[in-house]
Each structure stands twice: as C-alpha cells, then as structure tokens.
Amino acid sequence: MTAPLKDIRVLDFSTLLPGPMATLFLAEAGAEVIKIERPGRGEEMRSYDPKWGQDSANFAMLNRGKKSLALDLKDPAQRARLIPLLKDVDIVVEQFRPGVMARLGLSYEDIAAINPEIIYCSITGYGQSGPKAARAGHDLNYIGDSGLLALSCGRPEAPVLPPALIADIAGGTYPAVFNILLALRDRDQTGKGAHLDISMSDNLFPFMYWAMAEGQTTHQWPGNGDALVTGGSPRYRLYPTSDGRFVAAAPIEEKFWQAFADAIDLPDDLRDDTHDPAATAQAVGARIADKPADHWRAAFERADCCCTVVQTLQEALQDPHFQSRGLLEHEVENTDGARQIALPVPVAGQFRTAPHAARAPTLGADNDLAPQATPNTGDTE
Template identity: 40%
Template sequence: MSGPLSSLKILDFSTLLPGPFASLLLADMGADVLRVESPSRMDLVRVLPPHDQGVSASHAYLNRNKRGIALDLKKPEAVQLVKQLVQDYDIVLEQFRPGVMDKLGVGYEALKAINPRLIYVSITGYGQTGPYKDRAGHDINYLALAGLASYTGRRDSGPLPLGIQAADIAGGSLHGVIGLLAAVVQRQVTGQGQQVDISMTDCAFSLHAMAGAGYLACGVEPAMENQPLNGGSFYDYYQSRDGRWFSVGSLEPQFMQQFCAALGRPELAARGLSLRPEDQQALKREIQNEFDKRDFADWCERFAALDACVEPVLSLAEAVEHPQLQARGVVTDVPRDSAEPQRQIACPIRFSAGLDTPRHIGVSVGAHTDQVLTELGYSIEQIAAWRDARVIA
C-alpha cells in the first residue's frame, strides 16, 4: 500500500456509519485499517438494503480497502489478542458508549499501559462526559439538541429531515479523522499518544459557523427563514413549471444582474440588495412567478451559459452523469470476488502524487482472521483451537 497515510495502522472497532466512514477515508489514503468485529453481534449495515449480489451496497462501500478480523471480546483470549495487536496497530477507533470498552478490558487506560504511543479515538453521540454521555441517540437527535434543526426548515412545515447524516458524517467522521491526524502529528513531536474524545453533538454544534457566531457575540437568534442563507432571502430554491427545482445563490450584485436578466426581469436585481424581510419575501414571489413560466429544460438551457450561481437540482442519477462530476472522477470501480467490479463513490480528496486504486469492497465477517493471526506468529493448530472455542471467527 502507498498513499500519504501508509505509515498508519488502525484497529477499527466501529460499526454503522460515523466510525466506518472515518476509517474509509483513512484506508483510501493508504492507512492499514484492520476492522475488529464481533462474530455474534452483526453490524446492522451488513443487512441494510439495497443489496448487490447479496451484499449490502452501503457495507461494501463503507468498508472497502479494510481487512477484517472477528473476535469475541468477552473471551479473555480475544482481549489478549487485541493487546498484542496494539503493539503494532497503535491507533484505535471505537464507537461504543462510554465505559463499554473499559468493561471489555480494551479501554484507553488498559491499552495505553501496553503502548504509550497509542492514539485512541472515541466517537460517541454526546462525548465521554456530561449528563447525556450514556444516552442513546441518532443523527436527527444530535442536530436537534445542537440547535441546528431550529432554523433549518420552513416556518409553515417545521424542521427538515436531511437526506444525509450531517451529524454522523460532518460531526463524527470528519472531526474524528481531523482529531486522529492531529494526535498523530503531536505524537511525532512528543512520542506520546492520547485519547481523542469526539462528540457528534459537540461537532454538530460547531457547524453553527455563521449563525452561532452572530448569536453568541450579538444575541441575534436564528430561526427558520430569518437568515439570508436559510430561506430568509431570495437565496433559495425555485420550482419550474413542470415541477423541477433550481438553486439560486446569486448573492453578489454582478451575479444577481445576470440572473434577473435571464429571467427577463432585470429591474428585480436592485431589489435583492434590500435587507427588509418583507422586501425579500416579495422578491421571492416575483422570482417564483417567472420560474412558473418555463419548464426545467428551458431554464437549464437559459442558465447554462451564465456564471451567476444558478444551478439545477439534480437527482443522484443525473449528478453521476454530470460532466463536472465525471471530469472529477467521483465514481470508481472497486474489485470484488465476482467478475464485475462494483461502482462506488471515489475518495474525494485529490493528491498530486495520486492514490492507489481501490483494492476491494467490504469483506465478510472475519475474512482475514487467519491471515492476521498467522502474521502474529500463531500456528494453524492454535488458530483452529480458538475457532473451536469461539474466540475467533
């Protein structure tokens, strides 16, 4: 393996989305990721539809380029194997509720005693401290408690359930990778590892980059459709005559002038400068009236030549075929056991030195158990005995 992170060796105990998406990015960038799963408690993403040749497409994507080992951490022999592995795999990524890994004997303090260079990244809903640390939650709950849902939506219909998992990915996955890599850099200087505590709610709260700054410094409370970028201005979506949608982000005067000229209403451009909410709502009605006069294809043709921050809302199928996304190579073919590779989302980070092509899709539970234990020096007989004792799978 090559790539900018090829020197990193990571034990990944996570399941579902946040941890696996984080370790996917790391594996794509060359890290050696060894996924540790329970032989009896399945990661539910493995059964998440839709399925391609009997395998969950989500699992195949989220776990590509990773090896897999199955250990029953309730067995002392399995715990000893983990302790042996962290002498080499000196980064741990886990997503259990606080205290679970400690009870299993593989918490930060226990593993740090074996390898002081250990970096231990814990991704949870609410963090390792606080009254909610043991509370269950999902993406929608973290966004709600962090205050983001309070001004994301429409006044007449309420908060919007997002099509993506923003707290899971932007909160848990991306901040988890940032924290992990920051700890690696510090370890290069100090020689010491540390635990990285990632709360998806904390990280979601940090996404209040603009509205949150305004509230904390000036006391301006954001609400639905009262901010320039959340529907409180002409910066919004508009529906064409045939029911399709367009995004209009023509905030700067030069863009607004082009946009209004394309609408056939150049006089509207000056009204975009008004800060009065009632003026903005009236302007939005005027813009929508113009969109009502033409079909999606007509507007696409009219806006195609403009550099005015106006783009059609594409379906996923249309986005895959868009020339810009095709030119950027956002889709890649990933090998698998069958003859045909599987199409997947490519790593979005570009390096001038390039990245290796993907090696394989997500593997079955314990696919590399024998290989990993052989690398640790165990004999075929020892491995077979542990399998018979259900220590491994």
C-alpha cells in the same frame, strides 16, 4: 503517487457510519485497517438493504479495502488474541457509548499500558463527559440538540429532514480523521499517544458560525428559515420550475443578483429586494415557475449568476465535470465479482493508489492476524 499512511495499522471497533467512514478515508490513504467484528453476523451494516452479493451495498461502500477479524469481545480468551496486535497497532477507533470499552478491558488506559504510543479515537454522540454522555441518540437528535436543525426544518405542516447524515459525517467522520492526523504528527514530535474524544454534537457548532455571530451581536437570533442562507432572502432559495424540478438560486452578491434578474426578466420595480422581499420572492418564483428546467439551465449557464438546476444523484454521477475530475474512477467489487462506483473520498489524488477495484472483507477473512494461543499441555520428555 504516494500513500502517506502505508506504514500505519488501524484496529477499527466501530460500526455503521461515522467510524467506518473515517477508517475508509485512512485506508484510502494507505493505512491497513482491520475491522473487529462479532462472530456469526458481523457488524450490523452487513445486513442492511439493499443486498449486493453476500453483504449489503452500504457495507461494501464503507469498508472497501479493509480486513476483518471476527472475535467475541466478551470472551476473555478471544479478547486476549488482540494483545499481540495492540502492541504494535498505531490507531484504535471505537464508537461505543462511554464506559463500554473499559468494561471489556479495552479502554485507552488499558491499551496505553501495553502501547504508550497508541492513538485511541472515541466517537460518540455527546462525548466522553457531560450530562448527556450516556444518552442514546442518532444523527437527527444531535443536529436537533445543537440548534442546527432549528435553523431550517420546514413548516409545522411539512417538516423537512436534512438530506444527509450531517452529525455522523461532518460531526464524526471528518473531525475523527483530522484529529487522528494531528495526533500522528504530535506523536512524531513527542513520542506520545493520545485519547481523542470526538463528539458528533459538539462538532456541529462550526456550521452555525453565522448564526452565532448574528445572534450574539444583534440579540436577534435566527429562526426557522428566516436568515440569508436558510430562505429568508429572495437571493438564496429553491424555486420550482414548470416541470417539477427546482432552481437553486444563490445570487447573493449584487452583480450576480442583477445578472439573475436580467436572465429571468424580473421587473425593475422588484429588483430592490430590500423594499419588499416577499413580493420580490413571489415574483421570482412566478417567473421560474413559468418555464421548464432545461430552459433555466441554459439561461443560467449563459448568465453565470450562481444559479443552477438541482441535479438528481444519478445525474450528478453522469455529470461530465465530476467524471473529468476522476472522482468516479475507483470501484468497489462484491463477492460475486460485480463492480460499481466506489464511494468518493476527500483524499487528494496524489495520496491514493491508482484507481482500482477493491472489496470489503468477508467476515473473519483475516482471523489469522490474531491466532489462538497454542495450549500448553505440560508434556515432558
């Protein structure tokens, strides 16, 4: 196995989720990641519940294998301790609102002046420019502003929140990582660094390729839950079972639809779902609701028709398929020596070290990486 980023050093000024997950991916590919944290409490994620050892379980998951340097960035003397590191670091990741790093004297221009090859990645909700650039927001705001949330947000009497922080991870983490890798490749060719402007809201539009295509072509824009992949078709829905579980039915193609219809014994006069989609969906729902999840799990395994029973996360972690893939072999260890499954990362196995247990850093554990300058006393012999 090789670690393609083993010679890469990262200074990570980010907190919470998008940036820390991005630098986790880089660390898992061999990069040395040094978190810059405020003294005393460290980054906010350390205090989250549930606690696991000294810090939170969330912090342990996202910061496995990193280092920690505790500095008060508002103190010029402490900030100056970063200069030796900044001279030979490869990547800076920051997640403040636009202008904050500049006020600290740590903007891209400030750092590029001492290290022209720096790759400086700024992750924000709305980007470094534009009318909303300075606006506060969280994941729900970004998916709401981009139009993504409106495509499937439940009924007014029962709004549905997405089960994942889509903007943070898919709009922030993933674009940050692949643009950093692109910048590294470009630097190999040109010798030049780059400032990467990663906007979580900007990066949500690829998820709506189908809605953009449909709306612009037909001038009939998809609404809330009325399109093929958002619940507007009987062929792509969640159907409750008799024991309170759900079937994830996705037999879109005709061959899968017919196999699905056979498996649930759908009457022939309802198999043409273009005639009366609502009636077909109602009949499918009634058939699924008549039997428990175990019945349908076996039936759909035989039918192989793009239908499954929705698993809980606990069930997924015990699924022989994911276990056989080696997805869950890496571990994270806390300060008490307890271990649990580490967060799986999308780094191909050949680019990671062998499965092992690693810890998130204790606050300031690596302060020796930026020692204080020795005072010049002016003594003479």
